[in-house]
Amino acid sequence: MPQAFIFDVDGTLVDSVDLHARAWQRTLAEWGHEIEFTAIRNQIGKGGDQLLPVFLPAEEVERHGKKIEAARGDLFKREYMEQVKPFPEVAALFRRLLERGQGIALGSSGKPEELEHYKRLAGIDDLNLLQTTSADASRSKPHPDIFEAALTKLKLPGAAVVAVGDSPYDATAAQKAGITPVGVLCGGFAAAQLTEAGCVTLYQDPAEMLRLIDQPPLMRG
Numbered sequence: 001m002p003q004a005f006i007f008d009v010d011g012t013l014v015d016s017v018d019l020h021a022r023a024w025q026r027t028l029a030e031w032g033h034e035i036e037f038t039a040i041r042n043q044i045g046k047g048g049d050q051l052l053p054v055f056l057p058a059e060e061v062e063r064h065g066k067k068i069e070a071a072r073g074d075l076f077k078r079e080y081m082e083q084v085k086p087f088p089e090v091a092a093l094f095r096r097l098l099e100r101g102q103g104i105a106l107g108s109s110g111k112p113e114e115l116e117h118y119k120r121l122a123g124i125d126d127l128n129l130l131q132t133t134s135a136d137a138s139r140s141k142p143h144p145d146i147f148e149a150a151l152t153k154l155k156l157p158g159a160a161v162v163a164v165g166d167s168p169y170d171a172t173a174a175q176k177a178g179i180t181p182v183g184v185l186c187g188g189f190a191a192a193q194l195t196e197a198g199c200v201t202l203y204q205d206p207a208e209m210l211r212l213i214d215q216p217p218l219m220r221g
Contacts, residue, residue, distance in 0.1 A: 001219055004103030006150045006179065008165035010044070010110055011187025013206065014118045016084045017044045017166070018188070023076040028055060031068055041188070045167030047109040047140025048072065073111060081117060087186050089207035091123035096213055098127065105130040105150040107163065109140040130154060142169040144176035151177060162217055164209070168197035182217060184209070 011017040021041040028035055035055055043051045048069035052061045056068075094104055104127070108115050112133045119125040130153040137145035151158060158178025163170060166187025174181035175198050183199035184206070185191060191202055200217055203209045209218065 001100075002102060002162045002180075002217070003156055003160040004105065004154050004162075005097060006105045006107040006147055006154075006161060006163045006174075008045075008163070008167070008170045009106055009108040009115060009118050011166035011189075012087075012164060012170075012184055013090050013122050013124075014084050014086050015186070016118075017041065019080040019083055020044050020076065023072050023080050024051070027068060027072040027075055030071070031064070045109065045141060045165070045169040045187075045189075047134050050140050050142070050169075077113075081114065084118065084121060086118075086122040087205045087207070089205075089210045091127075093206045093210040093213070094124050094127055094129075096210060103130070103154055103156070105132065105154050107132050107146045107150045109134055109146060111135075141167075142172035142176075144173045147173050147177040147179055151179070166194075168193050171197035171199050174198075180217060 007013060010020060018041065021037055021044050024040050025035060025037055033055060043054055052065050052068060097104055106115065106129055110133060112135050115131060115133050130150065132146050132149040134140060136149040139145045147163060151161065154161065161179050162182055163174035163179045164182045164184060165171060166184050167189050171181035171183060171194060181199050183194035183202045185202060186205035194202055
């Protein structure tokens, strides 16, 4: 049985992927870059440090990347964050895992203030959860830094942990950290994308994970 789980947050515990993509699209347009929504959405799951180089020249990222990220963050908090909704049964799933003696850490590429808001939405802010955010890592997913920071806080090797995420970037980051990746489809990425990235099994959402909690890999790893 896995000793602990590391959960991604955006698209895994809360329904926020489209909203993040819209905020990025609007911000990039304000900086002179008209980019299709779908192209941006396919990059959500990365932090700004990894997303911006996909769309902007390296020189512009170097000169203005931090300002663009800050503008995107301000726009998201101002107009989109209150629209985020939690997926069903997140709190029930977490409580069941904790009752079984399995640890939980949150491993998000998002900002610390966003994570606190999402924990309240999902009803897990009263649980004793370890967490890592963009503040704990120099590079965001698909680099393993965030998951490696979570392993350090869990004080466990990657082989003892399962990572749960909605994007192929979660799966890639998990494998680089030596962690078994599991995928959820509620973030909107295709099943083929997640399996090709290495997910050993897929669930529709946290509610299905709860329903199948006594089956591998949630029970036997």
